[in-house]
Amino acid sequence: LIGITVDKAKDFPGWYSQILTKGEMLDYYDVSGCYILRPPSYAVWENIQRWFDDKIKGLGVQNAYFPMFVSSRVLEKEKDHVEGFAPEVAWVTRAGSSELDEPIAIRPTSETVMYPYYAKWIQSYRDLPLKLNQWNSVVRWEFKHPQPFLRTREFLWQEGHTAFLTGEEAKEEVLQILDFYAGIYEELLAVPVVKGKKTEKEKFAGGDFTTTCEGYIPQTGRAIQGATSHHLGQNFSKMFNLTVENPKGPEFPKVYAYQNSWGISTRSIGVMVMVHSDNKGLVIPPRVAQFQAVVIPVGITKKTSDEQRHHIHESARDIESRLKKSGIRAFGDYNDNYTPGWKFSQYELKGIPIRIELGPKDIEQGHVTVVRRNDARKYSVKVEELETRIPEILDELHDDLFNKAKELYDSHRVVINEWKEFVPALNKKNVIIAPWCGVMECEEDIKESSAKKDDGEEFEEDDKSPSMGAKSLCIPFNQPELKDGQKCIKCDRAAIEYCMFGRSY
Numbered sequence: 001l002i003g004i005t006v007d008k009a010k011d012f013p014g015w016y017s018q019i020l021t022k023g024e025m026l027d028y029y030d031v032s033g034c035y036i037l038r039p040p041s042y043a044v045w046e047n048i049q050r051w052f053d054d055k056i057k058g059l060g061v062q063n064a065y066f067p068m069f070v071s072s073r074v075l076e077k078e079k080d081h082v083e084g085f086a087p088e089v090a091w092v093t094r095a096g097s098s099e100l101d102e103p104i105a106i107r108p109t110s111e112t113v114m115y116p117y118y119a120k121w122i123q124s125y126r127d128l129p130l131k132l133n134q135w136n137s138v139v140r141w142e143f144k145h146p147q148p149f150l151r152t153r154e155f156l157w158q159e160g161h162t163a164f165l166t167g168e169e170a171k172e173e174v175l176q177i178l179d180f181y182a183g184i185y186e187e188l189l190a191v192p193v194v195k196g197k198k199t200e201k202e203k204f205a206g207g208d209f210t211t212t213c214e215g216y217i218p219q220t221g222r223a224i225q226g227a228t229s230h231h232l233g234q235n236f237s238k239m240f241n242l243t244v245e246n247p248k249g250p251e252f253p254k255v256y257a258y259q260n261s262w263g264i265s266t267r268s269i270g271v272m273v274m275v276h277s278d279n280k281g282l283v284i285p286p287r288v289a290q291f292q293a294v295v296i297p298v299g300i301t302k303k304t305s306d307e308q309r310h311h312i313h314e315s316a317r318d319i320e321s322r323l324k325k326s327g328i329r330a331f332g333d334y335n336d337n338y339t340p341g342w343k344f345s346q347y348e349l350k351g352i353p354i355r356i357e358l359g360p361k362d363i364e365q366g367h368v369t370v371v372r373r374n375d376a377r378k379y380s381v382k383v384e385e386l387e388t389r390i391p392e393i394l395d396e397l398h399d400d401l402f403n404k405a406k407e408l409y410d411s412h413r414v415v416i417n418e419w420k421e422f423v424p425a426l427n428k429k430n431v432i433i434a435p436w437c438g439v440m441e442c443e444e445d446i447k448e449s450s451a452k453k454d455d456g457e458e459f460e461e462d463d464k465s466p467s468m469g470a471k472s473l474c475i476p477f478n479q480p481e482l483k484d485g486q487k488c489i490k491c492d493r494a495a496i497e498y499c500m501f502g503r504s505y
């Protein structure tokens with residue numbers, strides 16, 4: 001494993017690919033668009049799962065597992081939202097050498113798998129609310145350029161599907177789940193997100209409204225959708241006849257259940273890597289890192305006597321076991337065939353949050369030297385204070401990673417009220433908060449009119465580079481003050497609210 005040979009600022013896709021493979025997070029697979037998640041990235045997913053699973057169980061959500069296969073009859077049950085997605089659906093058409101009578105789809109999402117059974121299981125309003133979640137993988141046969149974690153043909157996610165007697169209860173849960181998603185990004189991955197509502201154009205067509213967490217990749221100035229929590233209203237319950245008798249009495253009409261669905265995927269790992277990692281390799285936020293600390297003996301040279309070397313190793317192993325006993329995910333590297341310097345660059349490549357150096361002088365003075373992966377800041381920690389100081393140092397590291405990313409996002413999220421400033425701001429890697437009229441045609445006009453360089457020249461579209469037009473990302477819950485008579489950024493209509501626009505993944 002030698003170092004990174006591509007500069008993040010010069011060749012971002014090349015850099016991204018190299019740090020994932022050399023950091024042993026992922027490997028490429030012989031089916032295009034599919035990747036192998038190696039232990040360091042799977043451990044990140046497990047840490048995200050553990051935290052989120054605990055949160056949703058606190059809301060009374062139960063995990064279940066439904067089949068990955070969907071019959072075409074069932075999948076096409078609700079034309080409206082599937083039609084847009086139909087090209088992405090993967091189908092099983094034969095087993096061995098015999099054709100199947102009916103092709104069977106591999107789930108791209110599980111609404112049509114689950115809801116016929118929701119209708120079957122829910123008879124009385126006492127069966128509501130029903131709240132199930134699946135931790136599974138889905139397949140979407142995308143033709144756009146695949147990207148590890150960000151756009152893959154199979155990905156791991158969770159999909160929550162809940163049904164309520166009233167719209168109020170459902171809408172409350174939509175926002176609670178969105179807060180948990182923001183918690184995953186900000187508290188676990190140290191990635192700042194903007195919460196908001198999708199426009200009618202960008203929302204999930206099968207639902208009433210979609211709420212979203214929008215991330216930002218500083219290197220490319222592009223936004224990225226981090227997770228979505230949809231309120232489906234009664235659209236699906238009407239389609240699947242999911243009704244209960246009215247609790248007010250038999251003389252009242254039956255009630256169609258109010259539903260939500262919500263999901264976050266392994267795309268979140270890609271966002272974490274893109275935001276924090278650097279030209280020395282991965283930088284993994286401590287709360288999700290497979291290993292949080294590596295103990296490395298130093299100061300052992302040819303001249304070091306055997307008993308001195310043994311003493312240093314024993315002290316290091318003691319440090320390692322004390323850390324593990326106090327719940328720190330630590331390991332030691334005692335292989336004397338490699339120099340400390342070689343080990344330092346190895347573990348920088350793998351993004352281990354802190355390294356703990358231990359040499360003869362440190363042992364004499366009863367302390368260890370701690371070095372942070374993100375900025376090489378050094379701490380000297382007394383051995384007897386290890387159990388309290390190491391968690392503090394890791395928390396401080398998380399906060400510094402978050403604050404740095406937040407400062408970058410905040411300084412590249414600009415409020416623009418004049419169209420002439422829009423494209424120049426976009427070309428300076430900003431996302432834009434602008435007053436807008438809420439009209440879909442205007443939204444499309446903004447997208448087309450912003451796929452330009454400052455001099456108005458079009459960008460050459462090639463299949464590798466994602467689109468250069470600014471899409472609407474969300475209507476931020478946190479709205480700037482709309483002035484009286486404020487006009488839409490693009491057309492002459494009155495603005496109804498501020499909307500966040502940007503180039504995106």
Ligand SMILES: O=C1CCCN[C@@H]1CCCn1cnc2ccccc2c1=O
Pocket residue numbers: 081082085086088089108109110111140158159160204228230261262263
């Ligand atoms: O986002 C989520 C969160 C988790 C549960 N599902 C919702 C909505 C999924 C929208 N969607 C997305 N891609 C698709 C691809 C093929 C067929 C159908 C679909 C499809 O319905």
